[in-house]
Amino acid sequence: MTSPAKLVGGLMITLSIASSCSDPSTLGLDLDPNNNQIGVFYTEIPLSASMVLQDSMNTTNTNSMVVGGLTDDFFGKSEGIGFSRLAISPTATRPAQNAVLDSVKFNFRIESVIGNDLGTAKSLSVHLLTEGIMDTTYYNFDRLDFDPNPIAQGSFDFSARQDTAVSVAMESGFSEFIFEELKKGDAFKDVFSFRNLIPGVAFQGNPEENASTGIRIGNTTGIVVYFKNEGDTVSRGYSISTAQSRHFNYVHSDRTGTPTAVITEANQAYDVGNRVGVKSSVGLMMKLDTSPIDAFLDTLTNVTFNDIVLEIGPLTEEVTTNRPPAGMFMYFTDETNKKLRNSSGQFYTIQDERSLQVVRNAEGNLVPAVSSNNHGVLGFISTSNMYRTGITSYMNAVYRQGLQRNDLLVSPSFPSDVNFEDAFKKSFRGFTVDQNNIKLKIYYSKIRAF
Numbered sequence: 001m002t003s004p005a006k007l008v009g010g011l012m013i014t015l016s017i018a019s020s021c022s023d024p025s026t027l028g029l030d031l032d033p034n035n036n037q038i039g040v041f042y043t044e045i046p047l048s049a050s051m052v053l054q055d056s057m058n059t060t061n062t063n064s065m066v067v068g069g070l071t072d073d074f075f076g077k078s079e080g081i082g083f084s085r086l087a088i089s090p091t092a093t094r095p096a097q098n099a100v101l102d103s104v105k106f107n108f109r110i111e112s113v114i115g116n117d118l119g120t121a122k123s124l125s126v127h128l129l130t131e132g133i134m135d136t137t138y139y140n141f142d143r144l145d146f147d148p149n150p151i152a153q154g155s156f157d158f159s160a161r162q163d164t165a166v167s168v169a170m171e172s173g174f175s176e177f178i179f180e181e182l183k184k185g186d187a188f189k190d191v192f193s194f195r196n197l198i199p200g201v202a203f204q205g206n207p208e209e210n211a212s213t214g215i216r217i218g219n220t221t222g223i224v225v226y227f228k229n230e231g232d233t234v235s236r237g238y239s240i241s242t243a244q245s246r247h248f249n250y251v252h253s254d255r256t257g258t259p260t261a262v263i264t265e266a267n268q269a270y271d272v273g274n275r276v277g278v279k280s281s282v283g284l285m286m287k288l289d290t291s292p293i294d295a296f297l298d299t300l301t302n303v304t305f306n307d308i309v310l311e312i313g314p315l316t317e318e319v320t321t322n323r324p325p326a327g328m329f330m331y332f333t334d335e336t337n338k339k340l341r342n343s344s345g346q347f348y349t350i351q352d353e354r355s356l357q358v359v360r361n362a363e364g365n366l367v368p369a370v371s372s373n374n375h376g377v378l379g380f381i382s383t384s385n386m387y388r389t390g391i392t393s394y395m396n397a398v399y400r401q402g403l404q405r406n407d408l409l410v411s412p413s414f415p416s417d418v419n420f421e422d423a424f425k426k427s428f429r430g431f432t433v434d435q436n437n438i439k440l441k442i443y444y445s446k447i448r449a450f
Contacts, residue, residue, distance in 0.1 A: 313386020
């Protein structure tokens, strides 16, 4: 018998059905009508989506900061400001009293730059905080006061490369101030004395430039004071970096006048019309209504699923310098519109195709499987501008093993409470898609009586 894969490949046919149509099991396209034992069918099931605002996005110590902003007609205006303490090494060599100042630089380790037009230079500035960063948890709605006059500022061309290192000269007044304090040394005895001198810094971009920059926290982001002691032939450098420093990100989202303006409360599902989307750092997710699956499965008997694919796309936008998140996870949810967890606090997600979807707990009950390494991923395919993944194992578990079907929250947030792993907090990456382009593609076989 010719394999289903070859038969499918030979027929460029698409059949889309809605859950409200007649018996879905009769609507599949029979790909092998001449075989009287096994019928091979193909069906598409459209899925609808709403949007949900994630509650309380903890942006403390994500190892990167998102600055600048993006503006569009769907999500509105998004702006990020990063806040970080600075760190010193009390044992590092400081300038002697007769030392001569060469220069003071601020270095930025850039992780990414996104925007629809990177052909013009993008601005970055650094400001002194006027209040300290506390040993507490900060969220994306938290911010601190800082001096509006920057101690360092510059514009950079990121058109050729969006992951790089750049630097800018510090303002002369600050350069002289920090050099004199270094020579005195009182504020550099330990990190606590230093924080009394400089509580921390704020990082800003220019939202009007319609680009956002991800800045890496660490040894390569911070201040370097270059000086020469008497007798030196080359400059020495004293580093004041953001390494191992507490930091967080503030995000302002103004959705006024956009379809997403109706989204005001966290953990509520909002109908925003035919176009839906995801927006990182702001905390906007898609909720897929999977109830049409029930209508389809309830009519099936003696069926084997050969291949089931979830596709989202083609996406509305296609800009090479403003790609959507590389991958997204599919979290189980219910009427609470929250990501569901097991008793150990692990998130329930669709597992990948090679993994178990259900296991038995200590009481012998079937429960969704969870694994830190086996989460299914909706991967972005740039050539087709869409997200795609196989969910055959998941659907078989629902159909044959009694796994409860849940709606799905789609988000690039990694299923972990460890902040530095969470891509949902490291950029303003997002996308929109027409709801007509969210569907399940199902290839299945019916076993016929002899």
